[in-house]
Amino acid sequence: MKLNRQRIQILVTLFALIAVFTHILFPVLKIDAITVTLIIVSVVPWLAPLFKSVELPGGIKMEFQELEQVTIAAKKAGIIQQEPEDRQPILQREKYAFVEIAPINQELALVGLRIEVEKRLRKLAEKYDLKIQLGNHRMIEQLGEKQVLSAEERAVFRRMLDTLNHAAHGIAYDPRNVDWIMETGPQILAGLDAKLELRGGRFSVGRSDELPHWIDASFENCGGNTNFERKQCIGEHLALWETELINIYNALYNKLSPEQQALLASSQTGWRTYIEQEQSLINSFDNLRLRVGTGGEHNIRMHYMEKVKDKTLELEEILNYFSVPLASTLDETKN
Secondary structure, eight states, X not given: OHHHHHHHHHHHHHHHHHHHHHHHHOTTOOOOHHHHHHHHHHHGGGGTTTOSEEEOTTSOEEESOOHHHHHHHHHHHTSSOOOOGGGHHHHTSSOOHHHHHTTTXXXXXXXXXXXXXXXXXXXXXXXXXXXXXXXXHHHHHHHHHTTSSOHHHHHHHHHHXXXXXXXXXXXXXXXXXXXXXXXXXXXXXXXXXXHHOOOOSSSSOOOTTOOOOXXXXXXXXXXXXXXXXHHHHHHHHHHHHHHHHHHHHHHHHTTSOHHHHHHHHXXXXXXXXXXXXXXXXXXXSTTHHHHHHHHHHHHHHHHHHHHHHHHHHHHHXXXXXXXXXXXXXXXXXXX
């Protein structure tokens, strides 16, 4: 990689020297702005490893990477969680081997990060009862179909894995990608861990260092300054909780015995009936907005979103603690 960069630097220097001698030998030769622009455009792709961006005449800026945009998307999607200072140690509670080896061997560090990402993606696939024999990109797409991974998250993971695969196969890669991945790698792994977190407190003992749920993290970043935006934000995340509830329910159902499946189905039907009847009661009153106001309507939507969230977390806890082999549960609890 360093050798390739040196060759590029030598070629650029030679190109510049040739241009200088040409100008000295043929001073009457005129080169207009269009010619300069075309020359820059022809050279720019070969300068990608050397510069972040090149600005052409007229203010046109050509970006080689959009790492900042990817980081922003990852934060907005909840992959990278912006934790307060008193919770920062939670995100760094695991000492990653790829971080330790990075100063010595970047290629090996990238392979280590790829293994960590793949391991978590496969655990996610197993949790949601997907075929873990699939390739990484197909597995990412299937997790997207279940809305476990958003479109922004899928783009982040596809881009990461492409870069990591290049490193694993000895293909030249942009060193800026390496720097970005090494800096944000642990944060992104923490975001995946939040999707795999074993949350307790309902049927088992909870922990004080539990990571927030990924949908909660997304909701916190949703914003919503106007009533319309707030309504839209609540609606989008209610739909996410509904989808997550269905995913968790189906994954749990497939792990139960026929007798347990009947109990789960009956319980879920009863819960759905209760929710629908309560909603019908509230909506039966005339002029609901006049009675509670716009803020009250938002509170009603939030109230039902919290109910769906609580039910989802109940089933997720049963899935994590009751439907897996006892030895696995004890191991996870110790960790």
